Amino acid sequence: MLENHGLNKVIDEGRQGEAIILEGGTGSKKLYVESYGCQMNFSDSEVVASIMTKEGYTTTRNIDEADVVLINTCSIRENAETRVRNRLTEFKKRKAEQPNLVVGILGCMAERLKQALLEEEQLVDLVAGPDAYRDLPNLIDEVGTGQRAVNVLLSREETYADISPVRMDQGGVSAFVTITRGCDNMCSFCVVPFTRGRERSRDPLTIVQECKDLFANGYREVTLLGQNVDSYRWNMSSKGVLKDETIPTTNFAQLMEMVALIHPDLRIRFSTSHPKDMTDDVLEMMAKYENICPYIHLPVQSGNSNVLERMNRGYSREWYLERIAAIKRIIPDCAISTDIITGFCGETEEEHQETVSLMREVGYDFAYMFKYSERPKTLAERKFEDDVPEEVKGKRLEEIIALQLKNASAAHKSQVGKIAKVLVEGPSKRSAEHFSGRDGRNSKVVFPKGDSKKGQYVFVKITDYTSATLMGELVNHAN
Template structure:
């Protein structure tokens, strides 16, 4: 499998919450529509927003034209994402013309940088809210109702939303995300996240385990632990003055705690950072059958000089050593990555270092994109974006072609084997086939068997593959 152009997918998803225990006394008669773009963290945040507003009496809808409050949860990872959001806001503007009471707002990563444009210059929105200010949404909506525009983009060093039970949007009832931390301290020179999501802080592990347990009891069978850099998760319980600090819970310990909820609850995580992933984490993965054998390990570049310019804080040799450790401790582990082509001053020889890194690792799949300078980042301040677009695109094509070869090669190693698969639903192409993923995060398609239903684990013998999918049949 390969993805272009970015880990943060271009397509959006809009969700309708399933309100199983709606309290009619709480209803305020208003409908909420949320559309999310970008990374998994954004979709997780939208579930937090839905929970906050449902608690204030809102209901959700799939149709923005019938909504009273419309939010678009934004991503700033790529330049064209902003234009896509602006175009979508103009569509909302047309709907608002027919419904003057409609509140339109922008949430998430674009909020801080584009608040003036959206609110004052273009007047496309009524409210702008950053990732750490979602608790303030009811108050901000009230201000808009009174005739004002409203904004809160303050970042926090403490906010983790640990006490909020997210409302699952567009859920299949089988898989769910759990946010374990917020923010990022890494300061990669190409990345806006530290500026849009603030400093790193970890959530109380007990609240994470409780959320995982609640999901399992509600019928979910897989959780993905989310963070910008999960391997740097670190939590120490607050203590009173004069008391000794308690034990530190690191990511390996948290993984073990979540895996211990139930052997039938699969555990995944994203994203890992090569500088922080430890052998302790790898041994924990190997120890528990229900921790999936899959790691997303962004490399970005295979050249040490470029990695230094990117401020990735590891070099080519360090990355290769971490891959060697994964292969040694978890021989059947799937590995995916992120790759940037045409970063500032990248030479042709340095581009070939990336290709050779791909040959060394043979990633199962990759998210690949040409470098896009983001305003306010360290790279934008320090380095000239001096690689012509046609060369960036040419290098991207070479990377994509190489990954296509490797993806097929990796898929072929899974053919002729039996895989444990969690049934996630019907195949998009046929209602006579189920689909689900194996441990290595590869999609498997197989005929519907009346003995099994969505949410069951099955053993699937894979007898062939396409360029992105394994195909097989259930075996006893």
């Protein structure tokens, strides 16, 4: 999971709970892939599609014609797992009519529940963890011999750097590019280090080449992905020791500059940052390049230092607010979003109110907000009691959601009258006469089509707003 570690962040905020389904390729065998959860899962599914395409498969949106069904899963919250179990039960019924159908589960849930899914519930034929996707063709062959197949070995080296992902959205505008895998932060509420393994960074030259290829194929925006992008370090161990003295090191700020220099029309975003690793050199690099978007997702999780200590977050309220101050000083118009968990173990009303006061002080543009959901094998499960009643969790969640709606409305109101540079993503969902896109601050902007086209940058004067969307009219230039 991308930071928001214990939460279910989706590809598109308006599509929470939906599966992302791939389609493409020219092979004779049919592969159906559903992806649940975070951006990393979506990116991984594109890697899986690439591996399987080379084995003669075509990805399809029609499950009725599939020979192999793979579900890429999220194990971050209990209800995410429940949705996947329900889906697998549907596929089990389908197998009664189509005995040769191969059903497999990938990702974090596969890593965590391999035995139950394979043996006890017999919902799947194969299980592949996040580092085992290269082995999928062999696992499918093993299933063909009448066996159930599993590979959930975690790797300290695998980054899939040599694989060019099959893009779900051919002719698309935005794409995800994975720069790190795994996580070394042991937040007490989070299962990710146990399902995705230790952190490792990808060769920067392969990242730059992938971004160049995307730009050449018409993409105009890339999002650099990692559990914690700020800790990206190529050719350096987690202890700060050079791995190869003949190769220069690359940190995250340097990587962003390498990607920014590909072309001024290639817009760069990243997700996600960890407050304890967010350094000024990253902020200064963002300020240096116009095509690095002025938007930072900086998860706080709680506004109380004692709760943050129980969460093992590695920073205090004061540290976090100092980082916010640095962002606003170095990038004055930067939009900031966050993750917040209500009702973590032992959270008192006073501690909750410190989260509320921090939200008011920061004035987030957007937030992902959830009730705490205890996950098996985490430090929190072993060390703390999940003792905040569900009713209290719910009321606290309602309070912060209501406050965030006000914050979001205020942030959007401040943009009225300004001219935004918007990357056109396509038709608006509500009107065929309007296009929608996103500005650099990651706000959705809706405007009359005019003569604009998908994939273009246009200038839009903001005339109205809601808490979720900006509305405006096309202008000829930024002045």
